[in-house]
Amino acid sequence: MKKNNQFLGLALLTTIGLNACQSQQAKELPNILWLTSEDNSPLLGCYGDVFATTPNLDQLASEGFLYTHAYANAPVCAPARNTIITGVYANSGGHQHMRSYYQKSDIIRLFPEFLREKGYYCTNNSKEDYNIAAEQSDSIWNESSGNAHYKNRRPDQPFFAIFNSTISHESSLHKWVPTEELRHNPVEVQLPPYHPDTPEMRHDWAQYYDKVEDMDTWIGEKLKELEESGLADNTIVFYYGDHGGVLGRSKRFVYETGTRVPFIVRIPEKYKHLFPAEKTGSKINRLISFVDLAPTLLSIIGVEIPDYMQGDAFLGNQKTADPQYACMFRGRMDERYDMSRAVRDQRFRYIRNYMPYRIYGQHLNYLWKAPSMPSWEQAYLNGECNEQQSIFWNTKPAEELYDTENDPWEVNNLAEDPNYSEVMERMRKANNDWMIRIFDTGFIPEAKRNMMAENQPIYDLLRTGQLPLEEIIATAELATLGKKENLPQLIQLLSNNSEIIRYWGATGLLSLGPDAQSAKDPLKNALEDSSPNVVTVAAEALYYLGEEETALEALLNVLDHPDPFARTHALNAIDYTNEFTPEVQDAIMTMTEKFKDDRSPNRYDLRVVEWLLDKNNIDKSTLDTGTAL
Secondary structure (H helix, E strand, C coil), X not given: CHHHHHHHHHHXXXXXXXXXXXXXXXXXXXXEEEEEEXXXXXXXXXXCCCCCCCHHHHHHHHHCEEEEEEECCCCCHHHHHHHHHHCCCHHHHCCCCCCCCECCCCCCCCHXXXXXXXXXXXXXXXXXXXXXXXXXXXXXXXXXXXXXXXXXXXXXXXXXXXXXXXXXXXXXXXXXXXXXXXXXXXXXXXXXXXXXXXXXXXXXXXXXXXXXXXXXXHHHHHHHHHHXXXXXXXXXXXXXXXXXXXXXXXXXXXXXXXXXXXXXXXXXXXXXXXXXXXXXXXXXXXXXXXXXXXXXXXXXHCCCCCCCCCCCCCCCCCCCCCCCCEEEEECXXXXXXXXXXXXXXXXXXXXXXXXXXXXXXXXXXXXXXXXXXXXXXXXXXXXXXXXXXXXXXXXXXXXXXXXXXXXXXCCCCCCCCHHHHHHHHHHHHHHHHHHHHCCCHHHCCHXXXXXXXXXXXXXXXXXXXXXXXXXXXXXXXXXXXXCHXXXXXXXXXXXXXXXXXXXXXXXXXXXXXXXXXXXXXXXXXXXXXXXXXXXXXXXXXXXXXXXXXXXXXXXXXXXXXXCHHHHHHHHHHHHHHCCCCHHHHHHHHHHHHXXXXXCCCCCHHHHHHHHHHHHCCCCHHHXXXXXXX
C-alpha cells in the first residue's frame, strides 16, 4: 500500500511538472513568419487543382492547417493590405479606393506597433502599400526593405517577419513567354466558362500556372532557410495570397476568383494549444478574412484586442465563435469608378452593385496589358462569345446571388429566382447591417469626401454623427435598384438639402436609362448643382435621354474642377458617351495644361486622358501634361 502511495505521489509530481512545463511553453512567445504571394487564387494542388504544380505548399498544408474559406476583403492589393495592417475594413477607414493615400485615424494603430511593444523584432520584406499617407507607416517596422530579415534581431528575441513574393503578380503576364518555353501546356488548360477559347487566353492561363509554380519554389526556399536556421520548431508559419487573381474577372472583382485566397497555417507541436483542429493536415472550414489577421496575431501573443478592430480572432486565447459571414468591398480601381459590396456565407455569395449602369469590363490601363484581355474584348466585338462570356461586357444587375457549391465559377445568378428569396433577404440584410455597423465611407463620392473632410480622417468624421449615414445608405439602396416605380421619389431626391442624397438620386435616374424621360427638366436643373459629382451623374443621365449637347457641355465644365477625382469621374462619363469632338479635345488640352504642375500620385484623370487619346488614335505627345502618363 505504501509503495502504491509512493507511486501515486510520484505520478502526481510528474503530472504537475508536465503541466508546469506545458504552461511555460504556452507562455513562451512564438516566432511568426508570414509568407505572402500576390494575385493568386487557391490554384494549388492542396486545394484540389490537378493542373497546378505546387509541391512545397502541398507539403506545408500536410504539416499544418488549410483554410478552405479564406477571403481578402478587397479584390486588389492596397485596400486589402490596409485592412490587414489595421484590423479595420478599408471602407470603414476611408481607404477603399485603390491607391488613395488618405489620412488614417489616430485611433487606429498598425498591428506591428503592438508586436514591437511586446518585444518582437518586426521585419517586412518588403512591399507595404497600405493605402494611407506615407508618413503614417514610418517606423512601424524594425526594418522594412529588401534586406529585412529575422536573422538581424537580437539573440533570443522573438520575431515577426513578412516575406512577400511578386512572382505571381499580374505583371507576370505582361511579358509574353514563348509557348515552347511554358511548362504548363495551354492546350490542357481548363478554361472558366466565362472566358472565350482564344489562343491568348489559353496562353495567359498556362503562363500564370508557371508563375504559381515559380512562387511555390520560392516558398520552398524560405521554408528551407527557416529549417536550416534551427528556428522551425519555434515558429508559426502563415502562407496566404494577398487577393485572388489574376486573369480577367478575378482581381478587382468581388467574386470568388477575386477574393478567395489560399491560406495555410503551420503550428509547431510546442504550441499545440493553438491548433484549430486535433490533427495537422486538417482542413478548416471556418470563414476567415483579412480583417481577422490583426486580432488573431494579438490573440496569439496575449495582447488584448482593442475595441476598434473589426475582425474576429481565429486562433489564440481570444478566438471567437465561427462567424456566419465574410464581407467584401470594391471601390475605385485606379482610373475607373465602380462600387460593389459582397457577403459570403459557407455556401452563398451575395453581391450588391451600386453603379449598375457601368459594365463589368471597364477599360483599365493596367488590366489590358495582359494579352488575354484585348483578345476577350475582340472576341466579344466579333460576336464570338456565348451568353456567359458576354455578360462581362454588359451593364450589371443591382444584385447577384450565387450558390458556390453547385456553381463554383459563379455564372448562374439566382437573385431573381423565387426559390432563393429567403436567402436573398437574409444576405441582403447581412450586407446592410455590416455597412451601417462599420460606418461604410464608400457612399460618399470621393471628391466630396475630400472637400468635406479636408485633413480630418473620414473615419473620425463619420463617427461625429454629422452625416445621416443610414439615410444615405437607404437612399443608395433604393436608387440603384433600377425600378421605374421609384421615379417620382428619385426626382424628389434631386432637391434634397444633402448633396450626397442628391448624388444618389441622380444615380438612380441614370440607372433607369430611358425610363427616366420625365426627369429631363429636374436633371437639367441639377446641372447647376454645386456638387461636381451630382453634375457628372445628371449630365450622363441626360446624355442617354437625348440631351447630348447640354450634357457634354456640363461634363466638360467639370474638367475645370480643382479636385482630380471630380475630373476623373467626369472623364469616365465622357468616355462612355463615345464623344470625342474638337470641343472635347480642346477641353482635355485645357485641363492638362491648367493642372500640369499637379504631380500627385493620384492623377488618375490623366490615365483616362491617355485612354481617350489612344481610343481615338491621337498622338499623346500633343499634350503637355507635366506628368508622365
